[in-house]
Amino acid sequence: MISIQDVFNHLHTHAEISWEEYETTNYIKKLLESEGVQQVRTFPDIPGLVAEIGSGKPVVAVRADMDALWQEVDGEFKANHSCGHDAHMTITIGTLLSLKDQPLHGTVRFLFQPAEEKGNGALTFVSQGLVDDVDYLYGMHLRPAEELTCGEFSPVIKHGAARFILVKLMVMTLTAQDHI
Numbered sequence: 001m002i003s004i005q006d007v008f009n010h011l012h013t014h015a016e017i018s019w020e021e022y023e024t025t026n027y028i029k030k031l032l033e034s035e036g037v038q039q040v041r042t043f044p045d046i047p048g049l050v051a052e053i054g055s056g057k058p059v060v061a062v063r064a065d066m067d068a069l070w071q072e073v074d075g076e077f078k079a080n081h082s083c084g085h086d087a088h089m090t091i092t093i094g095t096l097l098s099l100k101d102q103p104l105h106g107t108v109r110f111l112f113q114p115a116e117e118k119g120n121g122a123l124t125f126v127s128q129g130l131v132d133d134v135d136y137l138y139g140m141h142l143r144p145a146e147e148l149t150c151g152e153f154s155p156v157i158k159h160g161a162a163r164f165i166l167v168k169l170m171v172m173t174l175t176a177q178d179h180i
């Protein structure tokens with residue numbers, strides 16, 4: 001039996017950025033197969049994977065994002081799981097392993113989706129038809145402890161907003177003479 005803490009530690013220390021989550025894909029695939037999960041599907045041209053347990057309707061999907069951010073950490077630029085996707089994958093793997101030997105009335109599909117940070121990973125999974133027959137789809141995202149205490153869930157992010165803007169910075173060097 002694997003330790004879920006070990007799973008988190010591995011994922012946290014092997015971060016990969018959007019569309020490069022191939023090692024992460026391989027790690028989860030091997031882990032699930034070693035735990036006896038029969039239906040694990042990967043893709044020839046993109047990272048990410050889908051695992052399924054049970055059969056028939058309803059189809060319940062549980063989704064986790066996989067990618068890390070490219071950030072400076074202790075003076076070095078590297079892929080860094082600061083958004084919590086390592087925890088999302090760990091929670092989803094833990095959920096799968098908890099359910100896999102339970103009697104199920106229907107299918108539970110686990111979507112390990114790449115490239116959440118780019119905004120196009122989910123669309124790619126949709127275009128693969130992976131949610132066409134899904135009746136219920138669940139996903140979650142960690143929030144800072146200041147917003148939600150441990151064990152608490154919120155149905156929405158009430159304050160969140162983001163927008164991409166392109167900025168051109170012009171750096172000017174002032175000399176002592178410029179101030180006169």
Ligand SMILES: [Zn+2]
Binds near residue numbers: 065083084085116141
């Ligand atoms: Zn995130």
